[in-house]
Amino acid sequence: xxxxxxxxxxxxxxxxxxxxxxxxxxxxxxxxxxxxxxxxxxxxxxxxxxxxxxxxxxxxxxxxxxxxxxxxxxxxxxxxxxxxxxxxxxxxxxxxxxxxxxxxxxxxxxxxxxxxxxxxxxxxxxxxxxxxxxxxxxxxxxxxxxxxxxxxxxxxxxxxxxxxxxxxxxxxxxxxxxxxxxxxxxxxxxxxxxxxxxxxxxxxxxxxxxxxxxxxxxxxxxxxxxxxxxxxxxxxxxxxxxxxxxxxxxxxxxxxxxxxxxxxxxxxxxxxxxxxxxxxxxxxxxxxxxxxxxxxxxxxxxxxxxxxxxxxxxxxxxxxxxxxxxxx
Amino acid sequence: xxxxxxxxxxxxxxxxxxxxxxxxxxxxxxxxxxxxxxxxxxxxxxxxxxxxxxxxxxxxxxxxxxxxxxxxxxxxxxxxxxxxxxxxxxxxxxxxxxxxxxxxxxxxxxxxxxxxxxxxxxxxxxxxxxxx
Numbered sequence: 001x002x003x004x005x006x007x008x009x010x011x012x013x014x015x016x017x018x019x020x021x022x023x024x025x026x027x028x029x030x031x032x033x034x035x036x037x038x039x040x041x042x043x044x045x046x047x048x049x050x051x052x053x054x055x056x057x058x059x060x061x062x063x064x065x066x067x068x069x070x071x072x073x074x075x076x077x078x079x080x081x082x083x084x085x086x087x088x089x090x091x092x093x094x095x096x097x098x099x100x101x102x103x104x105x106x107x108x109x110x111x112x113x114x115x116x117x118x119x120x121x122x123x124x125x126x127x128x129x130x131x132x133x134x135x136x137x138x139x140x141x142x143x144x145x146x147x148x149x150x151x152x153x154x155x156x157x158x159x160x161x162x163x164x165x166x167x168x169x170x171x172x173x174x175x176x177x178x179x180x181x182x183x184x185x186x187x188x189x190x191x192x193x194x195x196x197x198x199x200x201x202x203x204x205x206x207x208x209x210x211x212x213x214x215x216x217x218x219x220x221x222x223x224x225x226x227x228x229x230x231x232x233x234x235x236x237x238x239x240x241x242x243x244x245x246x247x248x249x250x251x252x253x254x255x256x257x258x259x260x261x262x263x264x265x266x267x268x269x270x271x272x273x274x275x276x277x278x279x280x281x282x283x284x285x286x287x288x289x290x291x292x293x294x295x296x297x298x299x300x301x302x303x304x305x306x307x308x309x310x311x312x313x314x315x316x317x318x319x320x321x322x323x324x325x326x327x328x
Numbered sequence: 329x330x331x332x333x334x335x336x337x338x339x340x341x342x343x344x345x346x347x348x349x350x351x352x353x354x355x356x357x358x359x360x361x362x363x364x365x366x367x368x369x370x371x372x373x374x375x376x377x378x379x380x381x382x383x384x385x386x387x388x389x390x391x392x393x394x395x396x397x398x399x400x401x402x403x404x405x406x407x408x409x410x411x412x413x414x415x416x417x418x419x420x421x422x423x424x425x426x427x428x429x430x431x432x433x434x435x436x437x438x439x440x441x442x443x444x445x446x447x448x449x450x451x452x453x454x455x456x457x458x459x460x
Contacts, residue, residue: 075416076416079416079419079420082420082423083419083420083423086420086423086424086426086427087423089427090423090426090427090430093427093430093431093434094430096434097430097433097434097437100434100437100438100441101437103437103438103441104437104440104441104444107441107444107445107448108444110444110448111444111447111448111451114448114451114452114455115451117451117455118451118454118455118458121455121458121459122458124458124459125458125459
């Protein structure tokens with residue numbers, strides 16, 4: 001039995017020994033560390049920026065390989081492989097950190113640039129704003145000047161109009177004053193005329209102003225004027241000299257005593273006597289019209305002496321200012 | 329511990345002294361080849377504390393946690409006088425802490441880059457508005 005067992009035992013043990021010496025036991029942790037390290041080596045950031053850390057990872061990996069070669073406990077190999085793996089990670093992260101630090105520098109540079117741009121832009125904007133404000137102010141000033149000029153023009157126009165109005169008002173005043181003077185003069189003349197006519201015993205009637213020369217100025221049955229009558233006629237002549245626009249109608253009347261023919265002739269004569277006297281006193285004959293009416297148009301009763309005396313008369317009718325006389 | 333001085337006691341005493349000497353000799357020999365890795369533990373502890381203070385908890389929580397756990401294990405191994413294990417754990421805690429610190433730094437810098445880029449973008453927008 002014992003001999004039977006010896007051979008297989010030797011074979012198995014030998015095989016195991018051979019296997020061990022030919023193929024050292026693989027360590028997965030160490031494999032991981034190796035592949036990680038290879039990856040890191042192919043990364044240019046790591047080789048450039050974390051050379052020292054990568055070198056340390058390499059040393060750690062060598063140590064682990066060495067331990068594996070010396071067939072140390074798997075605990076020890078695992079441990080060294082873990083350290084190597086972490087060293088690789090440290091190298092990688094260090095490279096990343098360096099890259100990030102460069103990025104910080106870059107962004108800071110960009111930030112400074114951008115800030116400068118912003119300040120420039122703000123300055124430009126301010127300049128633009130000021131320019132715009134100045135332009136606006138200039139336009140406003142122009143507008144103001146235009147408005148002032150326009151206002152000045154209006155003021156001048158107004159002043160001119162006002163001066164014109166003043167002038168016209170002055171002219172109107174002067175004109176009205178002159179009118180007033182003329183009116184006063186006219187009034188004075190009218191009033192003077194009225195006074196003169198009053199002296200002649202002129203009466204206002206429907207036909208105008210009528211002056212009656214009574215019988216007393218004539219002798220009975222005569223057509224000659226008495227001296228007193230001459231005085232009255234002289235007043236009348238003065239009046240006509242003064243108012244040359246006036247014309248006159250001279251009417252002769254008698255009482256009813258005597259024949260109609262006689263009375264007609266007598267009335268004609270008496271009217272003509274007055275006319276001739278006026279002509280003699282310088283009054284133009286064209287201004288004088290005469291009429292004899294005989295015993296017609298009595299102004300009192302012919303039955304009494306007093307009445308008849310009133311009816312024996314000459315009436316002098318004055319024209320208006322235009323020379324019109326309303327006949328009977 | 330009281331030792332009674334009897335014959336058998338004396339024999340025991342002789343045995344004990346021999347044993348103590350032998351054990352001490354072995355321990356000294358052991359210590360010579362596997363000294364307590366106090367220095368490594370101190371270095372690792374400092375690295376872990378540093379990573380923790382640096383904000384590793386926020387930016388590299390996995391690495392920091394691994395480092396701290398290994399540190400605790402290393403200290404326990406020291407208490408149990410398993411110095412090789414203590415040394416290995418401490419060494420691993422050190423590289424973990426170192427990785428946590430670098431990752432934290434990297435995260436900070438990347439964040440700062442992002443903020444700067446955002447701020448630049450805002451500034452550029454402002455320029456655009458200003459020049460419009």
